[in-house]
Amino acid sequence: MKFFFPDSQDQIDPSFDFISEERSIYRVRQRDDHYAHEALRASPFDGLLVSKAIVDGLPGAAGKYTAPQRQRLYRVGVRDFFRLDERHDRRLETMGDCGAFTYVRDDVPPYTADEVVDFYEGCGFDLGISIDHVILGYDKTADTDASHPHRDGWQQRQQITLELAAEFRSRARARKARFTPVGVAQGWSPTSYAASVSALQKIGYSRVAMGGMVPLKTPDILACLEAVNVVRKSSTQLHLLGISRCENVEAFAANGVTSFDSTSAFRQSFKDDHDNYYALDRNYSALRVPQVDGNPKLKARIRAGQVSQAQAIKLERQCLQAVRRYDTGTVTIETVLELLREYDQLCDGRKDRTASYQQTLEAQLWRDCQCGLCESAGIEIALFRGSERNKRRGFHNLHVFRQRLARELEGTAA
């Protein structure tokens, strides 16, 4: 089972200093920074998924790449750009896709088959996913009920996706593209997904990505996979787009899934309210010490004269100092918790996180973790604060996710 990580230009700056919160002023973004596969002791993923929408942007949705970075990616290719070959323990694969969620609201996808082949070929991907159009909705009554309000729209999107898949494959063949084309199945029910996979196999695809399943409940995903399994040729490999759900990996594998991609372990580190710091058996809450200058709500209240900036800065500093002293054993846990609560009251104050913070502080995950970042960042990695700490924790979460996955897969093998 291969795990692909969708790139969104997430790196850490090794020159960042936690105490002064400063970095080298001459640092060149991306080039001097480290990706997860460079920062962690072992690469947490088997490959990278890079989406055209993230690289190129779309009208109304800026890409994540600067123009010079984009040009360099096209010149040197995806392997060099991401420095994938500098890891020698194993070969990391690369998969390209279109980023269908960025244009989900449009009537038709914004790319032509040729443009997408250009992108995959120009960047030198191993695998290239055909252009798809996401169906937002899951309702099996649409299979039979001709008056279902979304039936026509959903069928149309499925049809567009299949037509583009056919065109994409024939263009890639005609141009002798070196990447392996991957078709996308879109559907709204087990039956419709099965129909998609069947059609893609007829077109000639032996690798199929299952799209639009991110919002689905696990039993629905499994129902779809089981329906697909009836029509799936034994040689057809499935990829789950945007799905992790470690605990189901065994069932996924049994239905022909050989790879998946997900950002959730990484993104949880700064998106999730509490489950943002992973340990092997459970998640903990990172300690929120927002930057006075970085928290929009607090900033607005300071600007309006409702909160004293000096008071906020003082509390922020006291929190940082207390957390560090707790780590060296010179301050009690009660003092840290009290300060964190006081600062939280000033910033947000909607809920008291003291109990979960206490568990985080007592667990001291960073002390024994072997990920490669916890050792160098120490307790700083447990702070919910700024992208340098949050992304380090995100990388750590990827490392733990990888271990969880390995554990589940060992279960399968045994």
Place this chain on the structure above:
Amino acid sequence: MTTSRRRGDLTSPPIEQELRLPALQVRQGPNRILYSFAVDGKELPRFATVSRIRRDTDAGIQGYQRPEVLSHITSIRKYLESEDPMIPNAIVIAFDKRVLFEPSGPADAYACPGTLVIPIDDQGADADKPGWVVDGQQRCAAIREARVESFPICVTAFITESDAEQRSQFILVNSTKPLPKGLIYELLPSTVGALPVALQVRRFPATLLEHLNYDSDSPLQSLIQTPTTPEGVIKDNSILRMLENSLSDGALYPYRYAGTGEGDVDSMLAMIKDFWTAVRDTFPSAWALPPRRSRLMHGVGIIGMGYLMDAIGDRYAHIRTPTVDDFRYELDEIADVCEWTSGTWRFAPDHHRKWNDLQNTPGDIRLLSNYILGEYRVQTMGRRVRRQQRA
């Protein structure tokens, strides 16, 4: 009058502590008296504070200062911690009438030496301090935060009880027009020592620009428009962006010294000059015209061609630094599709744009860059780089 401050009561017992500072009283007009003095910036918070803008319970306006801008303070603080910093411009403080001036010498027409007596109450609340910072709150904060023992600073003060007067002075000192960017860029190469970070990182590209504009062997000599070269046709900013793009992600990157933000100037200049010489030779009729007559001299052309320099440099990188001949040879590949001064760009079968319909916008720069580089890739696909013709 809206004032949130308690007035000094002249009948109350004398204040225990005071700061006595040598000062100059300056009479600017019949009703205008200023005081000029120096004080350790670390002492400032003892007698002066900042009046933050807010609304009181009756929605009346109070104070006038915005919050501290932490990034700006960091930038000043780093400067203060650098070697040999200097802040020549004075902090402006408004004192209330508890502050007194004792003349010590004869006054000439407008100036009189003496001592300024400032009451100090270290236990007192901020709002009870005798001084308000009218201008220089970021500098004051930076001195307060800086890891330096002390930092004497010049202060200009006036005495008033009126918030309204402080507010108008605050607006007056803060509504000046910032320096034009072009002037700053032109001055950058001939500066020494620490500068704010954003300028510090531009100093090196600005130095390259200066060479390109003034070296006698540069094809761009006198073509870059700066405050002292107004006849130039290429905007300074276009050249800076082209250079910065290449320094971070292109052909100049290998010549950069990671630790200092500088680099091997000679090698860099050689490559840039050779490239633009080849561009001039390839497109003689589009060269040196104002941007409205030639898109090559326009931001869109300069930046797009900059990417092409990077692409050619990359292709040759494993063999040699491309020479003028190499660049000419490679530029020939795309010369036919360029419509710098007339005609129509054929970006795609159904996407044509008149030559002068390209603007200096991110979208158009990208369109043109992708087109030129796409054509270059197609033309050079499978072809090896040109052999060296001359030894």
